[in-house]
Amino acid sequence: MALPKPPQWAVRLLQRICPTEVLEEVEGDLHEAFVWRHKTRGAAYAKRKYIWEVFKSFHQVKIKVKTQHSGIMLLHNYFKTGLRFLWKTRGYSTLNILGLAIGIAISWLAFVFVTDEYSFDGFYEKADRTYRIKASMGFGDKPSIFAGSSYLMGEELPRQIAGIELSSRYKSGFFLGKIDREFINQVTHYADGDFFDIFDVNFLIGGAGTFNDPSTVVISESTALRYGIPADLSSDEITLVLDNEEARFKVIGIYRDFPGNTSIRPEILMPFSLWAQANQRRTTIWFDINMNCFFTLAEGVSVNEVEQQMTDILLQNDEFEADVALGLQPLTDIHLNPELRTGNGINARGDNQMILITAIIGAFCLLIACVNYANFAVGNYLVRLKEVALRKVFGAEKTGIFKQFVVEAFTSSFLALFLSVGIIYIIMPAFATYANKSYELSVIFSQKFLLGGVGIMLLSTVLAGLYPALLLSRFKTVAGLKGKARLGGRNLLSKMLVTLQFCIAVFLLASMLTLNKQLNFLLNYDIGYNGENLVRIFRPIEEESLKNTFKNRLLGLSGIQNVSIASGFNGTDYRTDEGEQVIVRHARVDTDYLETMGMELLQGRNFDPGIATDFTKACIVNEAFVKARGMENAVGTTINFSYGDFSKPTIIGVVKNFNFESLHTPVQPLILYMGGYLTTYDTHVKVDAMNQALMEQIEAIHNEMFAPYPLNYTLVEDDIANQYELETNIQKVSRGGSIIAIVLSCMGLMGFVGTQIRQRLKEVSIRKVVGARARQIFGLYLGKYLLLLILGVVTGISVAYWIMQGWLNNYPEHVSFGMGIMFFSVSSVLVVAILTIYSQLFKAMRLNPVKYLKEE
Amino acid sequence: MSDYSLGTLEETILIILLMQEESHGVEIAKVYEEHMKQAISLPAIHMVLKRMEKKGLVKSSFGEPTPERGGKRKKLYRATPTGYKVAHEIQERRTQMWSQVPKASFNYGIA
Numbered sequence: 021m022a023l024p025k026p027p028q029w030a031v032r033l034l035q036r037i038c039p040t041e042v043l044e045e046v047e048g049d050l051h052e053a054f055v056w057r058h059k060t061r062g063a064a065y066a067k068r069k070y071i072w073e074v075f076k077s078f079h080q081v082k083i084k085v086k087t088q089h090s091g092i093m094l095l096h097n098y099f100k101t102g103l104r105f106l107w108k109t110r111g112y113s114t115l116n117i118l119g120l121a122i123g124i125a126i127s128w129l130a131f132v133f134v135t136d137e138y139s140f141d142g143f144y145e146k147a148d149r150t151y152r153i154k155a156s157m158g159f160g161d162k163p164s165i166f167a168g169s170s171y172l173m174g175e176e177l178p179r180q181i182a183g184i185e186l187s188s189r190y191k192s193g194f195f196l197g198k199i200d201r202e203f204i205n206q207v208t209h210y211a212d213g214d215f216f217d218i219f220d221v222n223f224l225i226g227g228a229g230t231f232n233d234p235s236t237v238v239i240s241e242s243t244a245l246r247y248g249i250p251a252d253l254s255s256d257e258i259t260l261v262l263d264n265e266e267a268r269f270k271v272i273g274i275y276r277d278f279p280g281n282t283s284i285r286p287e288i289l290m291p292f293s294l295w296a297q298a299n300q301r302r303t304t305i306w307f308d309i310n311m312n313c314f315f316t317l318a319e320g321v322s323v324n325e326v327e328q329q330m331t332d333i334l335l336q337n338d339e340f341e342a343d344v345a346l347g348l349q350p351l352t353d354i355h356l357n358p359e360l361r362t363g364n365g366i367n368a369r370g371d372n373q374m375i376l377i378t379a380i381i382g383a384f385c386l387l388i389a390c391v392n393y394a395n396f397a398v399g400n401y402l403v404r405l406k407e408v409a410l411r412k413v414f415g416a417e418k419t420g421i422f423k424q425f426v427v428e429a430f431t432s433s434f435l436a437l438f439l440s441v442g443i444i445y446i447i448m449p450a451f452a453t454y455a456n457k458s459y460e461l462s463v464i465f466s467q468k469f470l471l472g473g474v475g476i477m478l479l480s481t482v483l484a485g486l487y488p489a490l491l492l493s494r495f496k497t498v499a500g501l502k503g504k505a506r507l508g509g510r511n512l513l514s515k516m517l518v519t520l521q522f523c524i525a526v527f528l529l530a531s532m533l534t535l536n537k538q539l540n541f542l543l544n545y546d547i548g549y550n551g552e553n554l555v556r557i558f559r560p561i562e563e564e565s566l567k568n569t570f571k572n573r574l575l576g577l578s579g580i581q582n583v584s585i586a587s588g589f590n591g592t593d594y595r596t597d598e599g600e601q602v603i604v605r606h607a608r609v610d611t612d613y614l615e616t617m618g619m620e621l622l623q624g625r626n627f628d629p630g631i632a633t634d635f636t637k638a639c640i641v642n643e644a645f646v647k648a649r650g651m652e653n654a655v656g657t658t659i660n661f662s663y664g665d666f667s668k669p670t671i672i673g674v675v676k677n678f679n680f681e682s683l684h685t686p687v688q689p690l691i692l693y694m695g696g697y698l699t700t701y702d703t704h705v706k707v708d709a710m711n712q713a714l715m716e717q718i719e720a721i722h723n724e725m726f727a728p729y730p731l732n733y734t735l736v737e738d739d740i741a742n743q744y745e746l747e748t749n750i751q752k753v754s755r756g757g758s759i760i761a762i763v764l765s766c767m768g769l770m771g772f773v774g775t776q777i778r779q780r781l782k783e784v785s786i787r788k789v790v791g792a793r794a795r796q797i798f799g800l801y802l803g804k805y806l807l808l809l810i811l812g813v814v815t816g817i818s819v820a821y822w823i824m825q826g827w828l829n830n831y832p833e834h835v836s837f838g839m840g841i842m843f844f845s846v847s848s849v850l851v852v853a854i855l856t857i858y859s860q861l862f863k864a865m866r867l868n869p870v871k872y873l874k875e876e
Numbered sequence: 877m878s879d880y881s882l883g884t885l886e887e888t889i890l891i892i893l894l895m896q897e898e899s900h901g902v903e904i905a906k907v908y909e910e911h912m913k914q915a916i917s918l919p920a921i922h923m924v925l926k927r928m929e930k931k932g933l934v935k936s937s938f939g940e941p942t943p944e945r946g947g948k949r950k951k952l953y954r955a956t957p958t959g960y961k962v963a964h965e966i967q968e969r970r971t972q973m974w975s976q977v978p979k980a981s982f983n984y985g986i987a
Contacts, residue, residue, distance in 0.1 A: 023943060042922070044938075048948030049901035049918050055944045056902065076919035 024058045026051060026070045034074045039084040046077060094420065095427065101407070102428035109400070112771055116396050117432050119767045120484070121439035122760060123389025124476055129444055130382025131472045132463060133455055137375050140281050140355035145220050146186075146316045151323070151348035153177075153313045153330070154360055157340075167349060167360040169313035171296065171303045173334070174212070177313075181329045183321035188215035189292055190284070190366075191311035196261035196728060199247055203728045206260060208237075209286035210295045210311075216275075218316050219284060225253055226273030234294035238273040243287040249274070258288075261728060280458075283355050283366045306338040312366060315348065323348055374455065374750055381757030384524050386476065388761055390483035391517045392768035393432060397425065397488035398514050399775030408492055409500030421493035429485025437477045450756070454749040487513065518772055518805075519812035522849060525765040526816030528758035530845040534824040534837060535754055539747045541835045543740075548678025548687075550618030551736035553710055557703040557722065558732040561585065566725070567610075567700065573721050574705060579714050582706040584609065584616035587698040589680050589690070594661045604645065605680070606663060606691040608698040614640075614675065616706045624655035624673030627694055635694050639669035643677040645689035659691075666696035686832035710735065762849065766856045773805065773860040785869035794865040801861055802854065809853050813846050820845075880931060880962045886924050888912065890963050893934060893955045900939070900950045901925070925953055933959035 031047070038046050050073055057066035106113040141147055153169035174189035188211050197206035213231040215221070221228075228238050237258070239249065247258050249271055256271040269290075278285045296303050302310070317326060330346040349360060356372040408421055445461050452459040464473060561567050571583045587608040593601055611627040611634075613619075622643065627634045639661070646654045658670045669691075677687045707714060719731045741748075777784075784797060792800075821837050828834040882890070892907050893899055899907070901921050908916050928934045939950035955963070980986060 025946075042926070044948050045901065045951035046918075046922055048945040048950060049922070051946040051948065052902045052942075052944055053905065053918055056906075073918050076917050077922070079919065079923060 023055055024063060024066070026054045027067060030071050030074045034077060037074075037078055037084065038080045042080060042083075046080070050074070050077075094423075098424045098427040099431060101424070102431045105400075105404075105428070106432070112396060112774065113432075115767055115771060116393055117436050117439065119389045119392045119764050120432060120436035120480060121443055122764060123386040124433070124436050124473070124480060125440035125443035125447070126385040126757065126760060127382035127476050128440060128464065128469075128473045129447070129451055130378045131476060132459070132469050133451075133457070134375055134379050134382075135468070135472065136281060136457070137356065140352065141283055142352050143279070143281070144218070144351070146218060147351050149185075149319065150218055150314055150316045150351040152351065152354065153315070154347045154349045155309060156345050156347060157343070165347075165359060166309065167312065167354075168309040169311060169346075170306060170308040171292075171299075171311065172306050172308075173330075173346070174292075174311070174313040175303075176337075177330055177333060178315065180333055181326055183317050183326045183329075184315045185318040186214040186218050186316040187314065188212040188218055189311050189313045190215065191292075191295065193262075193290065193295065196730075197247065198259040198261060198266065203261065203730060205730065205732065206288065208260070208288040208290050210292045211286070211289050212292050214316075215289070215314070218314055219278075222276040224274050224276055225251065226271075228273055228289070231289075231291045232293055234291055234297055235268075235270055236272045236291065237269045238275060238289045239271055240275055240277045240287050242277050244271070244274045260288075306334060307340070307344070314351070374746065374753070377750055377754055377757075378455070381528070381754065381761070384528065385757065385761055385764060386480060387483070388521050388524060388764045388768065390480050391521055392764065392771060393429065393480075393484035394487040395514050395517055395768060396771040396775065397429070397484075398491055399772060399779075404492060405495060405500040408495060409497045412497040413501070418493045422489045425489035425492055426481065426485040429489070430481045433477045433481045433484065436480070437473065440473075447756070451753070454752050456749070487517075514772065515808055518769060519808045519815075521765040521768050522809055522812030522853065523816035523819070525758070525762045526813045526845055526849050527820045528754070528761045529849060530817055530820035530841055531824055532751075532754045532758040533841045533845055534820070534828070534835075535747070535751050537835045537838075537841065538828060538831065539744060539751050541833070542744055542747065542831075545679075545833060547740065548619060548676050551740050553707050554617070554736040555705045555707060555710075555715075555718070556734050556736050556739070557705065557718070558701060558734075559703055559722070559726060559729070560699050560701050561703075562699060570703065570721070570725060573725075574703075574718065577714065577717050577721075579708045579711075580705060581708060582612050582616040582704075584612040584704045585700045586610065586613055586702050586704065587700045588702065590698065592663055594659075596660055602649070602661075602689075604661065604689045604691050606661070606693070606698075607680075608694065608696050608700060609692045610694060613692065613704075616704050617678070618706075619678055620676040622674045622676050624671070626673060634672070636666070637669050638672045639691050639693040640673040640675055641671055641692070642675050642687065642690040644687045645691065646674055648689045661691055664697045666693060669693055704736070762852065766852055769805075769853055769856045770860060773801075773857050777801070777860055777864050781864060781867060781872045784864045785867065785872040788867075788869045789873070797865050798858065798861050801864075802857055805853075805857055809850060813849055817842055817846055880933070882962065882966065883924075885920070886928055886933075887963065887966060889921065889924050890928065890933060890955060890959055893953055894960060894963055898952050898954045900952050904953075928959070929953075932956060933962060 034047055034050065035043060050070060053073070054066050054070045057069055106117075144150065152167060153173060154165060154167045155169070156165045169189070171189065174187060178184040178187035191210045193208045193210055195206045195208055196203040211231070213228060216223075216228045216231075223238075224241060226238070231238075239247070239258070243249075244251070249256065249258065251274065253271060253274065257268050258271060259266050259268050261267070302308055315326075317323065327345075327347050330348075331344075334344065334346055349357070354360070354366060356375065358372060411421060411424075441461075441464070444464060448459055448461055463469060559570075561570065567585050571585060574580055574583045589605045589607045591603070591605050593603045595601055609627075611629045614621060614626055621640075624640070627638065627640070631638075639659075641654060651657060654671050654674050656670065658668055660668060662668065675692070679687060680690065681688070705718065715733075718733075722731045787797060787800075821842070824837055828837070888908065889904060892904050892911075896903065896907065901918055904921055904925075905916055905918060908921075925934065925936075929936060934953045934955050936951050936953045939952050941947050941949045
């Protein structure tokens, strides 16, 4: 009978882990035991035991590694020499590792932010097949694109197009929520039954069912908590108020809160049938864009085909003069696409500038830090070459030397990674505020981001270590031993890297300054009205008498100068006698509007309460309107504008352009009038000075007249500032980023110049002995670096000019890049750089030549 | 004796070697299991033998290759005179100490 054999893979494993001198004994013993156990206890037991004992033999690995694995032994040695060298040059090493740590910290943070933003909405199971409706409308060369759909589109398109698997409309609604006896503003969302399928809504209890009954709602877990709805739905009634009427709704399900990285975060979901009941008129209009609509397409269905079908169906049912087309925007595109407006229940960032800028700053900071490291490592070549040459004499190969320097870069990066956690801890709170995120330090320790951090560290190892490793491993051994080493021409790359750093620094600085200038311009731009001491109260009022009472009671308070009640700015079109279509914005105001808002009348007169026709047949237009219509004498002209029963007004005045929307868009033609039926929402109150007591008095009047609605007001000044919040935040982030980049570049220059000077102290000494003065030495060496600096700076400024000019063109009103910025950024970087060089040359200029010449 | 501190397992295996005069891993394991009524893994024995060899308590030599060892030679261990002395001393001290344990005590129920 042949003897049984243990599993071969286990034998091979054993052979790998045991040092040769014990292998025979161990392998033999284990084999013998296997045969014995096989005979006494059976094959399976013997095999199991064998494998077990092979694993238990792993303690031999330690001995094997220590004594027999040359690769690992060498690695150990590389770490040791690397650390010793770091310690030997600890001044520069600290600078260097600190630089790397800053670079890693900044790019790590950028990585966290950017991946977080890009993960938006992608986690839904059907995210790759889910779209929302968008529409484009062209009156000429540039079609306007907007996201949104009508009720009817959400009803008919899924019914008629087979490729649409699931569909849900989505729209926000505004109610008052009643908790005990208190009322709070409550945003709700209307949705259709498929919504829960599209967005994987996870019900803790109950469910949405067909979601048709307008008296039922489903709410999120946190909302349930707020309204005191128990988790078991033992009490399931919530009370919401709309139009002064309390309505009770039955909660039929509680769902888990939506996660943070989605644009869709409803607190209370209501069936669309509820909205349809209240808006019968709007349920039959095809092109009445006022809500969002999500479609999930069936697998394998082409998006283009569905888009075409959608457009076809729309055109069959409605007639347009303009080119109208419907389209689909991918769900995952919503969060960052600045082109399509958000709103109607979607809370997306709708912007990608911040992300782009953060990513650029992160990448640049890492690059600069790595270049610093590489230059420093190369700068020390003289010291290291002897060591390298000796290693080679003893049989080291090129790859070995290469590995050694990569390992050293790794050691530094690794230390820097730890340091960077501390740096992130310091800058995280500020960054989180500007990025509109609730980040805490613990964010970076989540698996995904920790891996990212380690990835960045490895990347910086490669970036920082590759160049010195290549350079030093290729050096001639004999030259190194003789100490004749001069890198000569090859130093060119080092010089280029320094140049690149300053190129980046100037680029960032100039961009930051441009950003700054543009923002200050926007904030100080004459917006055409005065937001100072102006309070805007949001309160829809229908009845004329109620308006007057409210107004008069407010004016009765001391400290109030003016009150004006106006509608929002709506859009419509009308036709001229020649049949030309005119698109305008219009608003309903009152006689006190211009004065309250501090607007300037350029021609004609203001509305006069004493003239009856001013209420029915008069309007005031803005400059943009006059310009768009090409009018010579606007005042006195009658226009064909009509809205409801207000029609054909005569222009009585022209008001100076004021920005009723964002400064991101140019001022549109506008018509102001006093008649019509537009609901007025905004009560503007001009006060002498803002103070708490006055606001309390205003609130008392408001509550007395409009209870249970709470007072909802903003300061117009804040509103204006809020419009530029994004720019302000970008400005702060980019300011921080560019300062860090400049500091890093200077650290690099310091290291580069410093190491070079140290190696040329003998040369400097001889120059001094033969009579060179400090100033001459400074000039001599400065000249060497100045050319590099200027080259980098000029390249940087050109790139900045090119990119920032493009960015500025996004704004209708913008500053120019200008000589000022150019001069300032170039000169400040140069001055800082020259000071850095001076600080390093200082030592050389002050040295005692004897000290460096007495050797040899 | 004070120069050598022995662990329990070391001591047991040293005694086994003294019992057998000359032995190798698997045999030690068998004897151990027979006397101690409990299993032991070979790697553990290897580790202990290596340690004792370093301390000079045992020495080793190679035997003949056999088919049941997959053609590998046995590594045979025997105790050195020092090994014998150390083991003996331990046993004597134990015996001496044990002799002072009371022959009868109510505490242990051996009255």
